[in-house]
Amino acid sequence: PIDPEHPIQRMQHFFRDSGAKVLLTQRKLKALAEEAEFKGVIVLADEEESYHADARNLALPLDSAAMANLTYTSGTTGTPKGNIVTHANILRTVKGTNYLSITEQDTILGLSNYVFDAFMFDMFGSLLNGAKLVLIPKETVLDMARLSRVIERENISILMITTALFHLLVDLNPACLSTLRKIM
Structure with missing residues (x-):
C-alpha cells in the first residue's frame, strides 16, 4: 500500500525497490503513479474496463509462506525498508x-x-x-x-x-x- 500523500521520491523508491509489476489504483491517482515513474501495468479499480482482460482466478491453493503484503517502514532512521508479510x-x-x-x-x-x-x-x-x-x-x-x-x-x-x-x-x-x- 502507498499513501498518495507521500512525497513522489518515496513512491519512486517503493516502485523501484519492490519491483512491482502491477499497480491497483483509482483514475484520479493515475497521473500521480505516472509522475512517480511506475513502469508496470496500472489497473484502475474504478474503471470497469480494467476487469475484462483475464477473468481467471489465481491458482489455488496459495502457499502460506507466500507474500501477502509488502509494508514499508517509515524510514525515520534512513531509507524505508520493505517488510514482507506472508x-x-x-x-x-x-x-x-x-x-x-x-x-x-x-x-x-x-x-x-x-x-x-x-x-x-x-x-x-x-x-x-x-x-x-x-x-x-x-x-x-x-x-x-x-x-x-x-x-x-x-x-x-x-x-x-x-x-x-x-x-x-x-x-x-x-x-x-x-x-x-x-x-x-
Whole structure:
C-alpha cells in the first residue's frame, strides 16, 4: 500500500525497490503513479474496463509462506525498508490466537492508515472472521469528539489504538468505550 500523500521520491523508491509489476489504483491517482515513474501495468479499480482482460482466478491453493503484503517502514532512521508479510503471518495474527477471538458479532474500528501494518489486523481480523469493519476518514481520527461518537454509534467491540489516543478518549468521553470488549 502507498499513501498518495507521500512525497513522489518515496513512491519512486517503493516502485523501484519492490519491483512491482502491477499497480491497483483509482483514475484520479493515475497521473500521480505516472509522475512517480511506475513502469508496470496500472489497473484502475474504478474503471470497469480494467476487469475484462483475464477473468481467471489465481491458482489455488496459495502457499502460506507466500507474500501477502509488502509494508514499508517509515524510514525515520534512513531509507524505508520493505517488510514482507506472508499469508501465515496474517492468519497467525487474527485466527486461532491466544490473545483474542474475533467473532461475527464483533465490530472492529480501523483507526490506522492503510499503509501501516496495524491496518492489516483491522482488515483481515474482520474479513477472515466475519466481523464488521468500520473505516473512517483521517479527519475523524484526529477529532476526539467525532471519534468517540463513531465508537458509540457503531458499537465498536475491538479496537487497536495508540496509548496516547486512548488516553485522549478516556479524558474526553470514557463512556464511549463501554461497548469495547478488547482494546489493544
